[in-house]
Amino acid sequence: MAQKTLLELAAMALCACGGETPAADKAEREARPAASATASAAVPVTAREESVTTDSYSFSYSYPAVAGAIPGVQAALDADLAKLKARVARSAAEGKKLAKKEGYGFNGYELGKGWEVVTDLPAWLSLSAAYSGYEGGAHGYSGFDALLWDKRAGRRREPTDLFLSKQAFVDAVQADFCKALNKERAARREGEQMELFEDCIDPTEAVIILGSSNRRVFDRIGFLIAPYLAGPYVEGDYEVTLPVTPAVLAKVKPQYRSSFAAAD
Numbered sequence: 001m002a003q004k005t006l007l008e009l010a011a012m013a014l015c016a017c018g019g020e021t022p023a024a025d026k027a028e029r030e031a032r033p034a035a036s037a038t039a040s041a042a043v044p045v046t047a048r049e050e051s052v053t054t055d056s057y058s059f060s061y062s063y064p065a066v067a068g069a070i071p072g073v074q075a076a077l078d079a080d081l082a083k084l085k086a087r088v089a090r091s092a093a094e095g096k097k098l099a100k101k102e103g104y105g106f107n108g109y110e111l112g113k114g115w116e117v118v119t120d121l122p123a124w125l126s127l128s129a130a131y132s133g134y135e136g137g138a139h140g141y142s143g144f145d146a147l148l149w150d151k152r153a154g155r156r157r158e159p160t161d162l163f164l165s166k167q168a169f170v171d172a173v174q175a176d177f178c179k180a181l182n183k184e185r186a187a188r189r190e191g192e193q194m195e196l197f198e199d200c201i202d203p204t205e206a207v208i209i210l211g212s213s214n215r216r217v218f219d220r221i222g223f224l225i226a227p228y229l230a231g232p233y234v235e236g237d238y239e240v241t242l243p244v245t246p247a248v249l250a251k252v253k254p255q256y257r258s259s260f261a262a263a264d
Contacts, residue, residue, distance in 0.1 A: 047063055047064055047065040047066075047067060047068025047069070047074070048061075048062060048063055048068060048077075048078075048081075049061075049062040050062070050081065050085075052085070054089075054092075054108075055108070056089070056092040056093060056095075056096050056106075056108055056109065057088050057089060057091075057092035057108055057109040057110065057111070058108060058109075058110050058111075058112075059084070059085050059088050059089075059110075059111050059112070060111075060112040060113070060114075061080075061081045061084065061085070061112070061113050061114070062113075062114045062115065063077045063114075063115035063127075064115065064116065064117055066117055066120055066125065067115060067117075067125070067127060067147075070125065070149060070151070072149065072154055072155065072156070073125065073127075073147065073149050073156075076147065076156060077115065077147075080113075081113075084111055084113060084131075085111075087111070088109055088110075088111040088133070091109055091135055092108065092109040092135075095109060095135065095136055107134070107136065109133070109134060109135050109136075110132075110133050110134040110140065111131070111132075111133035111134075112131060112132055112133065113129055113130070113131035113145070114129060114130060114131075115127050115128070115129040115145075115147075116128055116129070118146075118209050118210070118211050118222070119210070119211050119212040119215060119218075120215070121212060121215060121216065121217065121218070121259070122151075122216070123150070123151050123152050123259060124148065124149065124150060124151060124210070124218070124259060125147075125148075125149040125151065126146070126147075126148050126149075126209060126210050126211065126212075126218075127146065127147040127148075127149075128144065128145070128146050128147075128207070128209045128222075128224065129144065129145040129146070129147075130142070130143075130144055130145075130224075131143055131144070131145065139233065141227075142226060142227060142237065143207075143226035143227075143237075144207040144224035144226060144237070145207060146159070146207050146208065146209045146224070148209075148210060158208075159208040159209070159210050159221075160204060160208065162210075162252060162253060162256040162259070162260075163251050163252055163253060164251050164252070164253055166204055168251040169203075169204070169251060170202065170203055170204060171251070172245075172247050172248045172250070172251040173203050173221065173242055173248060174200075174203060176242050176245075177200070177203045177223060177240055177242060178200035180240045180241075180242065181200060181201070181225075181230060181238060181240055182200065184238055184240070185197075185230070185231060185235075185238075188231070188235055189235075197230060197231045197232060197235075201225070201229055201230055203223055205225075205229055206223035206224055206225045206229070206240070207223070207224040207225075207226075208221065208222070208223060208224075209221075209222040209223075209224065210222075211241075213263065213264075214261075216261075217258070217259055217260055217261045218244060218259055218260045218261075219243065219244045219260070219261050219262065219263040219264075220241060220242070220243060220244065220263065221241070221242050221243075221244060221248070222239065222240070222241050222242075223238075223239065223240040223241075223242075224237065224239055225237055225238040225239065225240070243262070243263030244260055244261065244262055244263050245262055245263070246262055248260075248262075249261075249262055
């Protein structure tokens with residue numbers, strides 16, 4: 001499966017523009033795999049790693065220690081693990097039964113998901129995940145996920161919750177997002193014209209991750225775009241990283257402004 005490549009891409013995404021992580025600074029990226037180790041030498045780098053292989057499916061799931069150290073985050077990820085594991089087991093059983101009934105060969109199903117630290121700030125933990133799987137057909141599927149944890153409130157928040165509104169966020173980033181996405185599209189397509197996937201997408205269709213180059217405040221915004229959203233499957237996923245600008249800061253809710261700063 002393509003999980004390893006996806007995870008590497010997710011870990012690099014926010015590093016591309018001087019920030020952190022699947023879209024932030026080289027130093028931050030290099031520090032991230034050991035982020036939880038700095039909190040306590042006794043805590044393993046990987047808080048949980050599960051791998052199961054049967055004659056019908058294979059499943060893997062992992063998250064880092066810094067995530068496992070926060071009970072609310074750990075509970076959310078453990079629930080996600082249980083849900084996905086049950087889903088692939090159920091789907092594989094149904095697929096195997098159908099294959100036997102219809103008289104064709106059955107290829108085992110696959111599902112893997114791995115979480116990485118985007119940034120661990122005094123008041124926030126930002127995580128991203130890449131997943132990939134196979135459930136029959138010509139090729140598998142892949143995508144991204146994110147988790148933003150408000151340490152002070154002890155709860156999960158959506159990145160756009162930190163802005164005046166979802167539309168206010170879109171208004172602040174749309175132009176730069178589309179410019180960056182179209183630049184990458186043009187580089188991959190080398191001038192080839194396509195009937196589909198020419199228009200820009202709504203930035204909120206992507207998985208949004210908040211990153212930091214200084215480990216104090218957010219100054220990077222990443223967009224992880226799964227196949228089929230911005231281009232055909234053959235083009236794979238896209239990643240866009242934007243700096244936090246004064247225009248973006250102006251759209252942040254007053255109570256969260258201290259958690260952001262314009263990128264240098």
